[in-house]
Amino acid sequence: MRIVKFAEDLKEFLRSRGVRPSYVRLKVLQYLLTEKTHPTAEEIYRALVSEIPTLSRASVYNALAVLSEAGVVQALTIERHEGRYDAKVGEHGHFQCEVCGRVYDFSVDFGSLRHEALEGFLVKRRDLYFRGICPECQKGGESHGKSG
Amino acid sequence: MRIVKFAEDLKEFLRSRGVRPSYVRLKVLQYLLTEKTHPTAEEIYRALVSEIPTLSRASVYNALAVLSEAGVVQALTIERHEGRYDAKVGEHGHFQCEVCGRVYDFSVDFGSLRHEALEGFLVKRRDLYFRGICPECQKGGESHGKSG
C-alpha cells in the first residue's frame, strides 16, 4: 500500500502548492519523481500512454506547464530542440552526454562560485550545464543510441 | 580602412579554422562580433537582409551551423524555443532577463566552483545560465517589450 499512500501524499502536496491534483498531473509528477532521467515531454507521453490510452500530448504539455508554474518541477534548457523536465527543484548541476543524450545530476555549491558581480541584477534561477561523454559511452565505444 | 582590414583578418581567421570565408559566413560572424547581444537566427537574418537583399534564413542557419562546428561561435541553449549565438567562445556566464529577453555576459571562474566529482565523465563544455530581471527592467517598471 506504499504506492497508494504515495499518491495520497502527492495529492496533498499539489493542493498545498495551489495545483489541482488531476489524474494526468499526478501521473506526470509521479513519473518524474520515479524516473530520474530528465525525460522530454514526448518520453513522458510514451511512458504514460500505455497506462492511460486516452492520453494526449497536449495534456502532458499542459500538466508540465502547470507544474512548472507552481515550482513543482523544473524545465531544463539543456537542449534547444526539446524540453526536458526535472522533479528535483533544488539547485544542482546537469551533465548531458553528447553520445547517448542522457542527463545526469550532480550536486553543486553555487556559493563557492566566483564570478563578476551582477550589481542591480535580480537573480531568480541559476542553471549549470556540463556537456561531454559519460563513463558508459567512453567504455562502450560510443555504441549507445540516442533514443531511450 | 579599419573595416576592410578587419574583414581581411576575419577571412584569414576562418581559413585557419578550416572554414571557407564565404560572404554570408563573414557577415554573420562580423555581426556576432559587433553586436554582442546574443541574437537569434531570426535577428541575424533581419539585420543582414537589408544589406544582402537576397539573403535567406536557410543560409543564416547554414552559416551558423558551420561556424559552430568549427568552434568559432557558440550556440546557447538558454532558451528552449529559439537558439541564440555568441561569438565569444571563452568560458563565461550568461544572464537572461525574463522581462526584456536580453542576454548579458559576465565573467566566471569555473575553477572556483565546488561540485560533486564527475569521475569518469569527460567534460567538454560548461555553461552557466542565470535568469532574473536586469537593472533596466527593474527601474523601468518592466515596460520593455521582448522584441528587438
Added chain:
DNA sequence: GTTCCTGCAAAAGCTTTGCAGAAGA
C-alpha cells in the same frame, strides 16, 4: 452546478532539407 481539465485536431514557430543556379578554388 460551476469551474477547470482532457483530448482531438489543426496551427504556430523554429529549424532542416532538396534542388537548381551561382560563386569560389
Added chain:
DNA sequence: TCTTCTGCAAAGCTTTTGCAGGAAC
C-alpha cells in the same frame, strides 16, 4: 572545371491553441 555555397520552397519537429465533452470541487 569541379566543388561548395546560396536561396527558394516545402517539410519536419516540438509545442500551442480552440473547442466540446467530462471530471473535480
